[in-house]
Amino acid sequence: xxxxxxxxxxxxxxxxxxxxxxxxxxxxxxxxxxxxxxxxxxxxxxxxxxxxxxxxxxxxxxxxxxxxxxxxxxxxxxxxxxxxxxxxxxxxxxxxxxxxxxxxxxxxxxxxxxxxxxxxxxxxxxxxxxxxxxxxxxxxxxxxxxxxxxxxxxxxxxxxxxxxxxxxxxxxxxxxxxxxxxxxxxxxxxxxxxxxxxxxxxxxxxxxxxxxxxxxxxxxxxxxxxxxxxxxxxxxxxxxxxxxxxxxxxxxxxxxxxxxxxxxxxxxxxxxxxxxxxxxxxxxxxxxxxxxxxxxxxxxxxxxxxxxxxxxxxxxxxxxxxxxxxxxxxxxxxxxxxxxxxxxxxxxxxxxxxxxxxxxxxxxxxxxxxxxxxxxxxxxxxxxxxxxxxxxxxxxxxxxxxxxxxxxxxxxxxxxxxxxxxx
DNA sequence: CCCTTCACG
DNA sequence: ACGTACGTGAAGGGT
Numbered sequence: 001x002x003x004x005x006x007x008x009x010x011x012x013x014x015x016x017x018x019x020x021x022x023x024x025x026x027x028x029x030x031x032x033x034x035x036x037x038x039x040x041x042x043x044x045x046x047x048x049x050x051x052x053x054x055x056x057x058x059x060x061x062x063x064x065x066x067x068x069x070x071x072x073x074x075x076x077x078x079x080x081x082x083x084x085x086x087x088x089x090x091x092x093x094x095x096x097x098x099x100x101x102x103x104x105x106x107x108x109x110x111x112x113x114x115x116x117x118x119x120x121x122x123x124x125x126x127x128x129x130x131x132x133x134x135x136x137x138x139x140x141x142x143x144x145x146x147x148x149x150x151x152x153x154x155x156x157x158x159x160x161x162x163x164x165x166x167x168x169x170x171x172x173x174x175x176x177x178x179x180x181x182x183x184x185x186x187x188x189x190x191x192x193x194x195x196x197x198x199x200x201x202x203x204x205x206x207x208x209x210x211x212x213x214x215x216x217x218x219x220x221x222x223x224x225x226x227x228x229x230x231x232x233x234x235x236x237x238x239x240x241x242x243x244x245x246x247x248x249x250x251x252x253x254x255x256x257x258x259x260x261x262x263x264x265x266x267x268x269x270x271x272x273x274x275x276x277x278x279x280x281x282x283x284x285x286x287x288x289x290x291x292x293x294x295x296x297x298x299x300x301x302x303x304x305x306x307x308x309x310x311x312x313x314x315x316x317x318x319x320x321x322x323x324x325x326x327x328x329x330x331x332x333x334x335x336x337x338x339x340x341x342x343x344x345x346x347x348x349x350x351x352x353x354x355x356x357x358x359x360x361x362x363x364x365x366x367x368x369x370x371x372x373x374x375x376x377x378x379x380x381x382x383x384x385x386x387x388x389x390x391x392x393x394x395x396x397x398x399x400x401x402x403x404x405x406x407x408x409x410x411x412x413x414x415x416x417x418x419x420x421x422x423x
Numbered sequence: 424c425c426c427t428t429c430a431c432g
Numbered sequence: 433a434c435g436t437a438c439g440t441g442a443a444g445g446g447t
Contacts, residue, residue, distance in 0.1 A: 073445055074427055095427070102428060127429060131442060156439060158432085165441045168431035176430095200432090256437035266437080324435055335438045339432095343439095376432040376439085 001298065002207070002308055009406035010206060010308075017311035017344055021152050024347040027354045027371065028150040028159065034370045035145035036166070036380070040137045042182040047133035050125045050175075057122040064115040071122055074101045087112055104265075128175055139164055143186070150374070155332075157311050157340040159347070159374055167375045169419075183419035190388040190415050192369075193422035194395045196377040197410040198223060199342045204255055206406040207308070207337060210287030217407035224248040230284040231277045250281050254288060255338050257331030292334055299333035307340035345409070346377060349399045353379070356394060360387075380419065388415050 002010075015023075062068045065085065069076045075097060082088040082099050087109045093100040103120060110116050140146055151160040161167040169183070170176035185191045201223060205213035212230065216223045228239040228247035239247075246267055253263050260275035267274070282289040299305050300319060304312045313336045315329040353371065361368040369383035369391045379399070383391040392413045399411035416422035 070445075072443090075446075097426075100427080123428080127443085130444080131430065135442085151440095154439070158439060160440060162441060165431085168429090168441065170430065172430090253437060256439095258437045259435085261436050263437090323433090327435075331437065332439095339439065378432080 001306060005206065005209070005308075005406075011404035012308060013348065013403065015309065015348075017157060017307060017309040017340075020309060020344055020347050020351070021157075023351045024159075025152070027350050028152075028374075030354070031371050031374065032147055032149055034372050034382070035141065035143075035147040036372045036382075037143065037145050037184050037186045038136060038140060039182045039184050040140060040144055042178075043133050043137045046175075046178060046182070047129055050129050050133065054122060054125050054129065057118050057125070060118045061115055061122060064113070064118065071119065072126070077101045077119070081106075081109075081115075085113060085115070087116075124175075128170060128179070132170060132179060136164055145186075148373075155313055156336050157307060157343040157347075158376060159343070161375075166373055171423075177420050180420035180423075181418045185382055185417050189382045189384055190417060191372075191419055191422040192381045192383055192388060192392045192395060192413060192415050193419065194379045194381070194392070194399055194411050194413045195423070196342070196346065196399065197412055199345065199377050199409070200255060200338050201251060202405060202407050202409060203308075203341045203345070204288065204291065204338045207341065208285075208287040208291030209406070210285050210291070212285055213288070214407055220408075224251060227251050227281070231280040233280070246277065250277055254278075254281065254285075254292075255335055257292070257334045295333045295337065296330050299329065305333045305336050307337050307344055309341070309344045311340055311344070313340070342377065345403055346374065346379070346399075348402045350374060350379065352402050353381075353395060353398045356398065380422070 058071065061071055065080050067080065069080055071077060078098050078101050081101065088099050089109055092105045092108060093102065099105070103123065106116050106120060136146060146164060146166065148161045148166045149163055151162065154160055170179045201213065202217055204210070205217060212226070213223065216226045224244050224247045225236055225239050227250060228243040229236040231247060231250060232243055234243070246269070249263060249267055253266070260271050260278055263278065264271040264274035295305055299315050303316065303318065304314045306312045313332065315333055317325045318329040318333065320326045350371065357369055357371065367384050369381055369387060371379060371381050373380035379395065381391065381395060392415055396411050396413045400409050403409070414422045
C-alpha cells in the first residue's frame with residue numbers, strides 16, 4: 001500500500017513492525033528497572049492541601065443540594081441533579097443508565113445552579129488525589145523511584161504503561177504543573193524531555209502526500225495557522241487565536257474521522273459552521289481527502305489497514321450492516337496507520353538511542369545517561385549534570401534522523417531538575 | 424465484572 | 433433514521 005511512498009520521498013530502515021517490537025522490548029525492560037524518582041513529601045503535602053479543600057466542597061454540595069449523598073456515585077449524583085433539582089436540559093448526552101453527569105454535560109447547566117461549579121471542582125481534585133497523589137507514593141522503592149510496567153499489546157502499536165500508569169500523569173493547569181514538578185532528577189543528574197513536534201500530522205501529511213500540509217512543514221510554518229487561513233478563507237495574518245484553536249481541532253479531528261456533529265460538540269459551535277470548516281478543509285487538502293477514501297476502501301476490500309512498517313490491524317466488522325459498527329471501524333481505518341506509524345517512529349528512536357547509550361555506559365558504568373519514560377511522542381532521560389547538554393543534543397539528533405519522511409521531523413528537547421522544568 | 428468518569432498522547 | 437473522535441489505564445460505584 002505504501003510502496004509508492006518508499007520510492008518517492010521516504011527513506012525508512014528495512015525493518016518490519018514485528019522486528020521493531022522485538023528490538024524495543026529489552027529497552028523497555030531496562031526503563032522499567034531504572035524507574036523515575038518522585039518527591040514523596042511534595043506528593044503528601046499536596047494531597048493534604050487538596051483533601052481539606054475537598055472537605056469544604058463536600059459541605060457546599062450537600063448544602064446546595066439539600067441532602068447528603070455519595071458525590072462519587074454518578075447514579076446518586078444524577079438523581080439529585082436531574083430528578084430532584086430538575087437541572088437537565090435538551091441535548092445532554094445519555095448513558096445506558098440515564099443522563100450523563102460527565103463534565104462536558106454538566107458544563108451545559110453550569111449557570112443554572114451554583115452546585116455545578118462545586119461538583120466540577122470536587123471531581124477534578126478528587127481525581128488527582130485518588131489516582132495520583134495518594135497511590136503513587138505507596139509504590140516507590142527504597143530510592144523513592146517509581147517503576148512502571150510497559151506493554152506492547154495494543155491495537156495500533158503504541159506502548160502502554162501500567163501499575164502505575166506513568167503515561168497519564170497530569171500536566172494541565174497549575175495542579176498538573178505542581179505534580180510534574182514532583183517527578184525529579186536524582187542527585188547529580190538532570191531530566192531531559194524530548195517531544196516529537198506534531199508527529200502524527202507530519203506522518204499523515206506524508207502518507208496522504210498532501211501538498212498543502214507538506215508545504216507547511218517544509219517551510220516550517222505554523223500548520224494550524226495555515227489551516228485556519230484555508231478553512232476561514234482569510235489571510236494568514238488575519239488569523240486570530242480563536243480561528244487557530246478551531247483549525248487545530250479540525251486538523252486533529254480529521255485524523256480521527258470526526259464528523260461535523262462531533263466537531264461542533266467539541267468546540268461548542270454551530271453544526272452547520274463545523275460542516276463548512278470540514279468541507280473547506282477537504283477542498284484545500286485533496287491529499288487528505290484521498291487518503292481517507294483510500295483507507296476506507298482498502299479496509300472494506302481486504303479487511304485490514306497497515307502502518308508504514310507493515311503492522312496490520314484487522315477490522316473484521318468493517319462490512320457490518322450496522323452502520324454504527326462499520327462507521328466505527330472506518331474511523332479506525334483512518335486513524336490506525338497514522339497513530340501506528342508515529343508509534344513505530346518513536347520505538348525506532350528508542351532502539352537507536354539505546355545503542356548509543358550502551359556505548360556511553362560501557363565507557364563509564366557509574367556515570368551514564370538512562371532512559372526512563374516513553375509517552376507516545378515523548379522520551380524522558382536522566383543524565384549526569386555534566387553530560388546533560390551533550391545527551392540532549394544526542395537525543396534530538398537521534399529522534400530527528402531515525403527515518404526520513406517527506407517533511408522534516410522535529411523533536412523539541414528540554415533540560416530541568418524535574419519533569420515540568422524539562423518540558 | 425461492567426459501567427461511568429477522567430487522566431494522558 | 434442513525435450516531436456521531438482515535439488509543440490507553442485507574443478508580444469508585446453498583447450488581
